[in-house]
Structure formats: C-alpha cells, structure tokens
Amino acid sequence: MSERDEGPGRGSWLSRFWQDVLRSTDASLLGFLRFLGLLYGPLARRLPIDQAFRKSLNYRLPGHIGWGHALGGITYLLFIFMIITGVLLSFYYRPSVQEAYPSIQYIVSRVPFGWMLRDAHVWSASLLVVAGVAHLVRVFFSGAYKPPRETNWLVGVLLVLVIAAFGATGYLLPWDQWAYWTVTEVVNAVDGLPLLGGFVAGMIKGDEFVSGATLSRFFALHVIVLPWAMLGLLILHFALVRKQGIAPPAESGRRGVGIRFWPDHLARSFAVGVLLLALVLTLAALFPRPIGEPANPYVVPDSLVSTWVVVDVSLALVRYLGTWGLALFSVLAVVLFLLPLFDRKPERRWRKRPVATALATVYLLGFLLAWAVGRRLESVPPSSSLAPALEERVLPPEIGAEEGESADEDAGAEAAPEEGGTDDEGGL
Amino acid sequence: MRRDLTACGVIVILTACTLATPTSAQAQGDRRLAQQLGTGGASQYGCVICHKEKRRDFAEGIHSNRGIVCHDCHGGDPAAVEREAAHAAPFVGTPTKMETVRICGDCHSDPNRMRPFGLPADQAAELRTSRHGELLFYRDDPNAPTCTDCHDSHTIRRPEDARSDVHPLNIMGTCVACHDDGPLMSEYELPTGQGETYRASAHGVGLHENFNFAAPTCISCHGSHSALPATATEVADVCSQCHALVGQAFYDGPHGPAARAGKIPGCLSCHSNHGTELVPIDGIEATCRSCHEEAESEAGAMGVEIQAVIARADQNVRFAEEAIQELVSSGRETDDARFRLSGALTDYHRMGPAQHSLDLEALEDLGRRVSSVSANIRNRAEVAAEQRWEHKLILIPAWFLALAAVFLASLQVRQRRRDEPGERDE
Numbered sequence: 079m080s081e082r083d084e085g086p087g088r089g090s091w092l093s094r095f096w097q098d099v100l101r102s103t104d105a106s107l108l109g110f111l112r113f114l115g116l117l118y119g120p121l122a123r124r125l126p127i128d129q130a131f132r133k134s135l136n137y138r139l140p141g142h143i144g145w146g147h148a149l150g151g152i153t154y155l156l157f158i159f160m161i162i163t164g165v166l167l168s169f170y171y172r173p174s175v176q177e178a179y180p181s182i183q184y185i186v187s188r189v190p191f192g193w194m195l196r197d198a199h200v201w202s203a204s205l206l207v208v209a210g211v212a213h214l215v216r217v218f219f220s221g222a223y224k225p226p227r228e229t230n231w232l233v234g235v236l237l238v239l240v241i242a243a244f245g246a247t248g249y250l251l252p253w254d255q256w257a258y259w260t261v262t263e264v265v266n267a268v269d270g271l272p273l274l275g276g277f278v279a280g281m282i283k284g285d286e287f288v289s290g291a292t293l294s295r296f297f298a299l300h301v302i303v304l305p306w307a308m309l310g311l312l313i314l315h316f317a318l319v320r321k322q323g324i325a326p327p328a329e330s331g332r333r334g335v336g337i338r339f340w341p342d343h344l345a346r347s348f349a350v351g352v353l354l355l356a357l358v359l360t361l362a363a364l365f366p367r368p369i370g371e372p373a374n375p376y377v378v379p380d381s382l383v384s385t386w387v388v389v390d391v392s393l394a395l396v397r398y399l400g401t402w403g404l405a406l407f408s409v410l411a412v413v414l415f416l417l418p419l420f421d422r423k424p425e426r427r428w429r430k431r432p433v434a435t436a437l438a439t440v441y442l443l444g445f446l447l448a449w450a451v452g453r454r455l456e457s458v459p460p461s462s463s464l465a466p467a468l469e470e471r472v473l474p475p476e477i478g479a480e481e482g483e484s485a486d487e488d489a490g491a492e493a494a495p496e497e498g499g500t501d502d503e504g505g506l
Numbered sequence: 507m508r509r510d511l512t513a514c515g516v517i518v519i520l521t522a523c524t525l526a527t528p529t530s531a532q533a534q535g536d537r538r539l540a541q542q543l544g545t546g547g548a549s550q551y552g553c554v555i556c557h558k559e560k561r562r563d564f565a566e567g568i569h570s571n572r573g574i575v576c577h578d579c580h581g582g583d584p585a586a587v588e589r590e591a592a593h594a595a596p597f598v599g600t601p602t603k604m605e606t607v608r609i610c611g612d613c614h615s616d617p618n619r620m621r622p623f624g625l626p627a628d629q630a631a632e633l634r635t636s637r638h639g640e641l642l643f644y645r646d647d648p649n650a651p652t653c654t655d656c657h658d659s660h661t662i663r664r665p666e667d668a669r670s671d672v673h674p675l676n677i678m679g680t681c682v683a684c685h686d687d688g689p690l691m692s693e694y695e696l697p698t699g700q701g702e703t704y705r706a707s708a709h710g711v712g713l714h715e716n717f718n719f720a721a722p723t724c725i726s727c728h729g730s731h732s733a734l735p736a737t738a739t740e741v742a743d744v745c746s747q748c749h750a751l752v753g754q755a756f757y758d759g760p761h762g763p764a765a766r767a768g769k770i771p772g773c774l775s776c777h778s779n780h781g782t783e784l785v786p787i788d789g790i791e792a793t794c795r796s797c798h799e800e801a802e803s804e805a806g807a808m809g810v811e812i813q814a815v816i817a818r819a820d821q822n823v824r825f826a827e828e829a830i831q832e833l834v835s836s837g838r839e840t841d842d843a844r845f846r847l848s849g850a851l852t853d854y855h856r857m858g859p860a861q862h863s864l865d866l867e868a869l870e871d872l873g874r875r876v877s878s879v880s881a882n883i884r885n886r887a888e889v890a891a892e893q894r895w896e897h898k899l900i901l902i903p904a905w906f907l908a909l910a911a912v913f914l915a916s917l918q919v920r921q922r923r924r925d926e927p928g929e930r931d932e
Contacts, residue, residue: 182837
C-alpha cells in the first residue's frame with residue numbers, strides 16, 4: 079500500500095508522522111467505528127483509509143429500512159448521552175454516606191449547568207428504557223429475531239437486563255429517602271425469594287441492611303462494571319448486525335432502492351440526534367427530578383413514591399393478582415425473552431404468528447395497565463424487616479399516629495399470605 | 507401368732523419405707539425454702555406446710571430475699587408443725603387494715619432501715635393525712651384502703667417492676683378498681699369515670715400509647731399515700747409542677763391572683779381536669795367568651811387578638827416548613843434554614859405559655875420573631891424557585907440551535923442532491 083501516497087521522504091516531520099499514523103491504523107479504525115455502529119458500509123481492509131471511508135460512505139441502506147428501524151439507533155444515541163452526562167456528573171458526585179447527598183445538592187445548586195447534567199441524565203435514562211423497549215417490540219413483531227439472528231436477540235435481551243441493572247444501581251446513588259427505602263424494599267424482596275434469594279441479597283447489600291457498603295457497591299457497578307458490560311454487549315450487538323445484515327422485510331414485495339449512507343442517512347441521524355438532545359433538555363428543564371430528604375435508616379417513610387416503573391408494575395400485580403400473579407407475569411416475560419430459541423419457523427409476518435403475537439400483546443398491554451394502576455397506588459408499604467421493630471419502638475409518636483391512616487394499605491399488602499409484604503417486588 | 511406378728515412387722519417396715527421417702531423429700535424442700543426465706547438454713551419452716559400458695563406468692567415479691575419471713579408479719583411459731591402450736595400467741599393471722607399499717611410501718615416508717623434501699627419512710631405519716639387515711643384512721647371505715655389494697659399483700663413488687671400494681675402503666679387500673687365502682691363512690695359523693703377521661707387525654711395517650719413515662723398518672727397530681735383531690739386554689743400549683751412556664755405566666759397575669767383567691771378553678775376553667783383538653787388555636791376566642799360573655803368587652807377583644815397573633819405565627823411556621831420542603835426537593839442546602847426554623851419554633855412554642863399572662867405585647871413580640879424567620883426562609887425558597895424558572899430559558903437557545911442545525915442539514919442534503927441529480931434515491 080506504500081506506493082499509493084507520497085514517499086516517506088516528502089513533507090514536514092509532522093505530515094510524515096501523520097502518514098505513519100494513517101498507515102498503521104489503516105482500515106482497522108473504520109472497523110472499530112463499524113463495530114461501534116457508526117459506519118454501516120462493507121469494508122475492505124486492504125484499502126487506504128480515505129478510499130475505505132469513501133466506499134463505506136457510498137453504502138446504500140436496504141430499501142425497506144424505515145423510521146421503525148431508527149429505534150435501536152435512538153437507544154444507542156441516548157446511551158451516548160448517558161455516558162457524557164454520567165462522566166460529567168462523576169466529576170462532582172461522591173459515593174459515600176456522608177457526601178453523596180450533599181454532592182447531589184452541590185451539583186444541582188452550585189455547579190454551572192449541574193442541574194442540566196443531572197436532569198438530562200435522569201431523563202435520558204427514562205427515554206433510553208422507552209426507546210430500548212420500543213426497539214425490542216419492533217424486532218419481536220417484525221420477526222427480525224428469526225434464525226440466523228436469534229443470537230443477536232439474546233444479546234439484546236442481555237442488554238435490556240444490563241439497562242435494568244443500570245437503573246437499579248443508579249437509583250440508590252442520590253442517597254435520599256426515596257432511593258434508600260425503594261432499594262431496601264427491592265433488596266428485601268430479593269431476600270424473600272427461595273433458595274439463593276438470601277445469598278444474593280447479602281451480596282447486593284454487603285451489610286445487614288442497605289448502608290455505605292451498598293452505596294459503594296452500587297457506585298462501582300454503575301460506573302465501572304456495567305458500562306464495560308454494556309460496551310462489550312453493544313459491540314457484539316452491532317458486529318452481529320453488520321455480519322448478518324439487517325433482517326429482510328417480513329412481507330416480500332415493494333423494495334425501494336434505499337437511501338445513501340452519506341449524506342442522506344447521516345443527515346437524518348444528525349437531525350434525530352439534535353432533536354433528541356433538545357427533547358431531553360426540554361424534559362430536564364420543565365420536569366426536574368425532585369430530591370427527597372437525606373436517607374435515614376431510622377425513619378421509615380409513611381409512603382414511598384417510587385418513580386421506578388418496575389416497582390409500580392410489581393406493586394399493582396401483587397395488590398390485585400397476588401404473589402402468584404406476579405410470578406406468572408414474570409414467567410411470561412421469561413418465555414417471551416426465550417421464545418426465539420423455540421420459534422424457528424421462517425414465517426415472519428405477525429399475522430401468521432398468532433401465538434407469539436397474542437402472548438406479546440397480552441404481556442405488553444398487561445405491563446402498561448399494571449404500570450398505570452401502580453402509579454395510582456403511589457405507595458410501597460415499608461415491609462422491611464427493620465420497619466416493624468422500628469415502628470413499634472423507635473418512631474416518634476406522630477408517625478405512629480399516622481400509621482392508622484395508612485392501615486388499609488398495609489392490610490392490603492398483608493392480605494397476601496405471609497410473605498405478601500416482602501414479595502411486593504418479587505419479580506425484580 | 508408369731509408369724510402374724512412378723513408379717514405385721516414387715517408391713518409396718520415397708521409402709522414406713524414408702525412413707526419415709528416423700529417425707530424426707532418434703533423436709534429437703536422445706537430446707538430449701540427456709541434458705542430461700544432467709545431463716546439461716548433452719549431445718550424446718552412450719553408455716554409453708556399448709557400455706558404453700560402464700561409461700562409461692564411471697565417468693566415472687568421483693569421482700570422474699572430481704573430476710574423477711576411469714577412470722578415477721580403474722581406472728582405464730584414457725585418451728586411448730588401442728589396447727590394449734592403454730593398458731594400460738596403471739597399470733598396475728600390475717601391482720602386488720604389498721605394492723606396492716608402498723609406492721610408495714612414497723613419497717614417502712616424507720617428511716618434507718620429504709621435508707622439502704624433509697625426509700626422514703628413517711629408513707630404511713632402521709633397516709634394519715636390523706637382522705638384514705640382519714641377514713642381508715644379516724645372513721646374506722648371498712649371500705650378505706652390500706653397498704654395491701656394497692657401493693658398486694660404477699661406479692662409486693664417495686665413500682666419499677668412492670669408486673670407491679672403500682673407501676674405507672676398499672677396504677678390507673680389500681681385506682682379505678684375502687685373509683686369506678688359507682689355504688690361505692692356514691693357513698694362518698696364522688697363521681698366515677700375519671701380513669702376513662704384520663705386515658706383519652708394527652709396525659710393518658712402519652713403514657714399508655716407512646717410509653718412516655720414523663721407523662722403523669724393519677725398519683726402524679728393527687729399524691730400516692732397522701733391522696734387528696736386538689737382544691738380550687740391549688741390546681742394551678744399542681745399543674746405547674748410540670749407546666750412551669752405556663753404556671754409562671756398564669757400567675758403573672760390577671761387570672762393568677764383570682765385563682766389564688768379561689769374565685770376561679772385555676773387551669774380547669776379552660777382545660778378541664780382529667781381530660782386536660784388542649785384549646786385549639788381557633789377556639790381561643792370562644793374559650794375566653796365562655797366566661798367573658800359580653801362580646802364587646804375588653805376581655806373579649808383580647809381573646810380575638812390573642813387568637814389572631816397565635817394563628818398568624820402558626821401559619822408562618824407551616825409556611826416555613828413548606829418552604830424547607832421546596833428547598834429540599836430542589837436540592838438546596840437546608841441546614842441553616844432548619845436551624846433558624848428550630849429557633850422560630852422555640853419562640854412559637856413559647857407563645858403557648860406566654861398567652862396565659864394575657865400580655866399581648868410579649869405575645870406579639872414572639873410572633874414577630876417567628877414571622878421574620880419564616881419570611882427569611884420563604885425568601886430563600888423563592889430565590890431557588892426563580893433560579894429553577896430561569897433554567898427554562900435555556901430552552902430558547904437550545905431549540906433555536908437544534909432547529910437551525912436540522913434546517914441547515916436538510917439544506918445541505920438538498921443542495922447535494924441538486925448537484926448530483928443522478929444520485930437521487932427512490
């Protein structure tokens with residue numbers, strides 16, 4: 079490849095150095111960009127970088143690609159927002175019991191545009207989950223998971239789990255009462271699961287109760303373990319998409335020419351990205367996430383207003399269908415996640431796949447319904463093992479007096495047999 | 507005949523053997539008991555042969571390990587086994603009510619004997635001064651209570667022991683055992699139902715529901731051994747044992763001298779006795795008018811003023827608390843605001859006692875302090891709210907830039923398409 083450009087003797091030392099860099103990176107830089115999902119075109123490793131670039135820019139997307147296919151890209155874009163805002167937040171955030179809460183206060187009140195970083199991080203996270211789930215639904219109903227792409231479906235499912243873990247670990251970091259007691263509730267629910275529940279809960283907590291040890295663990299998971307896991311899975315996800323290509327249309331029929339990667343697709347991506355950023359900023363400015371009182375293990379709140387969708391859903395399911403309702407619902411989710419392993423027929427039109435379509439529709443509608451109901455319930459009765467003892471002995475009289483008002487809610491939770499209280503979020 | 511005798515002898519020996527076993531076991535038990543009763547290991551303590559249950563009751567009480575035994579109170583001869591011999595003089599048996607006072611007083615009125623236990627030695631003297639003592643000592647009333655009616659006769663426990671009848675949580679039940687007995691109380695023209703009223707009051711709830719042992723029981727106001735109902739002139743003094751600031755303010759104001767003179771029943775006029783009702787803020791004016799009936803009077807006007815000042819302060823405190831909540835939820839530091847609020851709350855709570863002096867100026871002064879702190883805290887919340895509102899202004903440049911970028915990108919794409927007409931897609 080050395081014959082293509084100017085000889086090594088020409089130009090200043092700087093341009094010679096640059097040529098060396100180009101030669102050494104060659105098309106592998108492009109390959110990396112491709113793995114990251116930033117380039118779509120086929121690559122020829124032997125090509126010099128500018129030609130390889132031009133070639134991949136001239137790539138035409140398949141004709142059936144529409145806006146429905148943008149959901150995965152939007153999820154990815156939001157993940158990039160998360161990384162940027164998250165890194166900036168970690169400049170100021172301090173993961174310790176003494177400093178976590180004050181550092182959040184410092185970020186939102188003193189750091190220039192700190193409020194924007196935090197609320198953009200929060201809103202990007204919410205939108206990321208929405209976009210990710212929408213992407214998953216799109217893939218499911220268009221049958222894009224059918225062989226040979228079932229491995230990529232599984233990678234996608236793992237990505238969903240990693241996203242959920244991101245949400246769960248990030249929820250505790252502000253170290254306010256909501257965070258503390260929601261996490262306590264959920265960890266106690268895990269504790270109540272049979273067999274390994276207690277062990278897993280102990281590993282999560284790192285202590286007898288949610289404490290500074292838990293905070294450290296959650297922080298390390300949130301900023302070290304999970305990002306790398308996510309990156310690895312993402313590279314695999316994109317690499318598989320590149321290797322196997324975009325799934326062909328379910329309905330054979332019209333097939334356009336397809337738009338060019340450059341400039342049409344990149345311009346559209348750019349527009350979507352900019353508008354998405356503006357949307358995140360708008361949500362951040364209009365609906366900032368409120369902060370609770372600092373976490374206090376000795377004060378059990380009367381009611382927990384969880385902003386965590388999974389908690390809402392589990393709460394509604396347990397309240398109205400009982401523990402078994404939640405268990406069945408969770409089993410249905412697992413079945414749907416693993417369906418591509420069994421559903422190997424090539425049929426991809428959703429109308430011709432009644433069972434899969436029906437199951438997924440029931441699950442989705444049930445999830446949305448339970449979410450809407452759970453948000454109205456707006457309360458998680460503190461069922462921690464700590465709470466009953468505290469309520470009886472330590473709590474000041476005002477809280478004891480108000481206990482009577484929320485008694486009907488507690489009774490509702492206790493109506494489920496014995497473990498009803500702790501199994502509230504058993505599905506988590 | 508000889509054979510018969512031998513047979514008889516065998517039977518007698520066998521019987522003796524079978525009888526001997528339980529007898530020796532009994533003796534052993536008695537020795538244990540004797541040690542327990544502190545009789546210095548005497549081999550036999552006769553009383554418990556018959557009075558087993560009494561022994562068991564007594565062993566649970568505080569006296570059993572203080573070297574006190576049956577005959578210390580009941581007389582008789584514990585060394586005797588036979589009933590008659592055991593009950594020989596000097597035998598007391600079941601003491602009468604007066605004898606009970608004397609027997610208990612033998613030890614409990616002796617300061618030297620009570621000193622090691624940190625107990626007072628004046629209970630018997632106090633009892634003599636009480637209404638109960640009057641009935642017992644001077645009227646020979648069979649209904650009058652004696653020591654054992656409240657403290658139990660054998661299972662006598664410390665007041666700190668939760669099983670004791672005189673433990674703070676149980677004392678109401680002990681008093682009410684007689685004082686809720688309608689026919690009995692009607693003999694002395696006493697009302698009943700005080701226990702129930704007390705139980706529902708702030709004092710009763712504090713003690714029985716929140717287990718606040720600083721809350722008073724019956725004896726805290728009426729005395730225990732010197733139980734007497736407080737007279738009208740004494741009520742304010744009784745209450746101000748705990749409510750010291752209120753009492754001070756009350757005697758500073760115009761109502762104090764009137765109460766001392768017995769013209770008004772002190773605190774009871776507004777707060778009732780066993781119910782200890784708190785006058786709500788919006789009920790102050792009405793409470794004043796319950797005595798000062800003419801609405802246009804100076805006193806009536808003062809009631810209106812007091813209520814207005816306190817209501818305003820109450821509102822200011824609530825506003826400040828809400829402002830702190832706003833500050834918390836917007837991530838502002840609240841330590842300073844909370845510190846100031848705690849100062850304001852001190853002033854606010856001082857208004858409660860202060861109003862009893864009817865010194866409107868002092869009351870207004872406290873109100874002004876509360877309102878100034880409240881205004882300061884609310885001001886901070888407003889500043890924070892303004893800052894948060896300003897955050898929304900970022901949307902103008904953000905959307906302008908976003909839309910401009912999208913517009914320029916689309917222009918660029920269109921331009922390129924026009925430049926390369928052959929490259930049009932679809």
